[in-house]
Amino acid sequence: MVFDAIGDAGHEQVSYFTDPETGLRAIVAIHDTTLGPSLGGTRILDYDSEEAALEDVLRLSQAMTYKAAAADLPLGGGKAVILGDPDEVRTEATLEAYGRAVDRLGGRYITSVDINSSAAEMDVVARRTDHVVGASDGLENPSGVTAHGVFCGIRACVDHVYGEDDLEGLEVVVQGLGKVGRSLAEELLEAGAAVTVSDVDREATEAFAAEHGADTVAPDVVYEQPCDVFAPCAIGGILNDETIPTLECEIVAGAANNVLAERRHAEALHEREILYAPDYVINAGGLVTVAKDHFGGSYEEAYAEAEAIEGRLRGMIERADDEGTTVLEAAEAYAKDRIAGADGESRSVPRP
Numbered sequence: 001m002v003f004d005a006i007g008d009a010g011h012e013q014v015s016y017f018t019d020p021e022t023g024l025r026a027i028v029a030i031h032d033t034t035l036g037p038s039l040g041g042t043r044i045l046d047y048d049s050e051e052a053a054l055e056d057v058l059r060l061s062q063a064m065t066y067k068a069a070a071a072d073l074p075l076g077g078g079k080a081v082i083l084g085d086p087d088e089v090r091t092e093a094t095l096e097a098y099g100r101a102v103d104r105l106g107g108r109y110i111t112s113v114d115i116n117s118s119a120a121e122m123d124v125v126a127r128r129t130d131h132v133v134g135a136s137d138g139l140e141n142p143s144g145v146t147a148h149g150v151f152c153g154i155r156a157c158v159d160h161v162y163g164e165d166d167l168e169g170l171e172v173v174v175q176g177l178g179k180v181g182r183s184l185a186e187e188l189l190e191a192g193a194a195v196t197v198s199d200v201d202r203e204a205t206e207a208f209a210a211e212h213g214a215d216t217v218a219p220d221v222v223y224e225q226p227c228d229v230f231a232p233c234a235i236g237g238i239l240n241d242e243t244i245p246t247l248e249c250e251i252v253a254g255a256a257n258n259v260l261a262e263r264r265h266a267e268a269l270h271e272r273e274i275l276y277a278p279d280y281v282i283n284a285g286g287l288v289t290v291a292k293d294h295f296g297g298s299y300e301e302a303y304a305e306a307e308a309i310e311g312r313l314r315g316m317i318e319r320a321d322d323e324g325t326t327v328l329e330a331a332e333a334y335a336k337d338r339i340a341g342a343d344g345e346s347r348s349v350p351r352p
């Protein structure tokens, strides 16, 4: 059964690690290293079953291959899960054992932060391996770069839909005023856009609106708020059978990961003639920053590099138009082309 699961998505290697002394149970999935070492975070979760953990790590590592390839980075896709209650698992001894496990992969997998693992955990992992980014001595928070990349991606979408990339007067709804959403809203306001913000933290929303001259909309009616651009920057899964029919926008372009509840929802947006910028293309500024951290480089360089998202996304939108597909399919085709071109073989990388 495990061989079938690994083979289905074309994973190169899946490694199970245990450590009897600490009770560590971890799975590292390396999906594809054609373009470079696999990179992806370590998720610490109390999964219902080992099968659920395997399924998650396979899916997430495959997605990382596409994300890195579509961001023109010299990286492949990988991911790791540590199974168990985060409060029990996040001991120094367990994390050091995990660091030794990552080190045994010899650099084919580079780990980083994810759900329930932060810079504090990476600091401990880094005692036992160099193949880690996101520790506290690395580049500062990538959120500003992510937001700037989303801003540039919005320009590409606006240019395609309205024939000019001037954001003056453009109506944008930003869902989620966290690290990325706040920064994006500020940059949009500076560019002259009319911004409406929405967060479940109503107090923070009102305070931001008052400080910056933005409007607000309640979280439960955010989807039906008429606007040019809806920028989801909160949580995943929010574009689904219930919300898509209620959208009153021309463009969906935001930072939130896994924003489509299911893959078919890209098609549903396409049918409604709403331009959807694939999440992993437009939010790649975060990964660009992580790559800079690993290969060496500054935050300013990452910020500048994130601007390439605009041209890349523009190309994908045009390809989708030419080939009569969704932009999501065009993004996958772009990533596949990069991988196929890198090793000179015509490879078939399965779809995420």
Ligand code: NAD
Pocket (backbone or CB within 6 Å): 142, 143, 144, 146, 175, 176, 177, 178, 179, 180, 181, 198, 199, 200, 201, 219, 233, 234, 235, 236, 255, 256, 257, 283, 284, 285, 286, 287
């Ligand atoms: P964050 O935790 O700082 O902010 C999320 C915000 O969303 C919070 O203010 C929260 O109150 C709000 N929120 C949660 N549920 C909501 C809802 N239903 N409606 C409205 N608001 C809601 O997270 P972040 O770092 O700003 O990231 C935002 C999204 O972008 C996430 O999906 C993340 O995975 C993705 N992303 C972030 C980065 C990065 O560099 N931080 C990079 C790539 C992708």
